[in-house]
Amino acid sequence: MADVAWHSVDLAPVVLIHGTEPLIAARAVERLKQLARERDPEVAVHEIGGENAVAGALMQVASPSLFGEGRLVLVPDLQSAPEALVNEISGYITAPEDDVTLLLVHRGGNRGKKLLDALKKAGVPRVPSDPLKRAGDKQTFVTAEFTRAGRRIQPDAAAALVDAFGTDLSELAAISRQLIEDTTPEEGEQAGPVTLEHVRGVTAGRVETTAFAVADATIAGREAEALVLLQQALLAGADPVPLVAAMASKMRGLAKVSAPGASARSLGMPDWMIRNLSRDARAWNDRSLARALDAVAQADHEVKGAARDPRWAVQRMIIEISRAQRSR
Structure with a gap:
């Protein structure tokens, strides 16, 4: 199983997102959904969780479709899925459907280890969603937030944001969104990169x-x-x-x-x-x-x-x- 960064993961028949940082997991899920829609605007997105996480749920939505549309099937809490669903997934990953992306999110812990081992053995791409500790990783996160919005941020500006808000990833994401909104030009004008001066305007006093x-x-x-x-x-x-x-x-x-x-x-x-x-x-x-x-x-x-x-x-x-x- 190859590890793939959350900001560069691509569609595959089965993808595992594994770790305890919910914001990183959410960004990976958003990216894969967007890629699925770009590949097939008519893609059907199904979520198997809560009350519908039962035996047969995966087969129901992953079986070949009469209309031939692509499907993305999300299991958002694999670590708490019932045994019947886990067993169904274990069987499915040996012969996944061609037009389906099965997206499994495991939020940490030891439960489901047998399935995690099976996914590793099958070579399923794994997206680590662990807490970001290195400043460089947090700066990559900031840059990716701007890229998602179709914007750019200069490296020294990203570093300044991390210096000011890097202890809390959710706060870092929120201030990035604020900067994007504050620096969005009027319609018809071209947006330039966010600079250190822009960052200092919102971080003054930190x-x-x-x-x-x-x-x-x-x-x-x-x-x-x-x-x-x-x-x-x-x-x-x-x-x-x-x-x-x-x-x-x-x-x-x-x-x-x-x-x-x-x-x-x-x-x-x-x-x-x-x-x-x-x-x-x-x-x-x-x-x-x-x-x-x-x-x-x-x-x-x-x-x-x-x-x-x-x-x-x-x-x-x-x-x-x-x-x-x-x-x-």
Whole structure:
């Protein structure tokens, strides 16, 4: 059974969507339904779940049709399907109908393991719908949300959205929809890509976004701008800890791309992120990076209880890193 990403899965006689993230599962189901309609506008969509998840239900809707229309049959809760239906599916997957796509959604757990093993043995394509943890995967999700709506978003804008809303996938999807709606032009006008400025317009005030804006200015050596952004963040109620965490994340990225032989594959980062970090890293050398990393480590220690004034600790960190960048 080959794993296929939810945003690129294609129609097949049987497809398994397996995992605990409901939003990813929903996106995969939506994609396959859309592909089925594109292939056959008259496709019949059937759902086998709840009270109609009984013995014979699959055979009833998957049997050859007199009218020859395509069919997509969805089983949305395979993990809780009755034994009779599970047995029917087990028999069906050995000889599926040509004009039918059987879409099975298993939302996790051990129930139905025997059927899952049979699906694997049969080589059925599997779409993992696990929670997204890597920032790159979440940025791919954002890009796919815009693609679904026929729109584009620039890579740095997608990264900023993840920085601000990446802890909650549903919130990330909702803010993506809001951005799409807010940037849709009048009829007859062409929609351009969503940019970082668009994102900043809807994420203003988010602690995470503010933290990374401070970090970006600091790493670029723009000390005065960074200190102004810091004061704005602190006045808005930002906690010093995430401000230092954002700086640490940026500095670690610079250190990684500065290592000999660093690549997108070896670092597990998207190509565009490597390009941006590599561009920033040109203003640094080993000595200045070491000085900046020491400043981050000191600030991290101080904001977590070692200093009487965490705010001053962050300010001192910004000054030290900005000057380290300029001293190269």
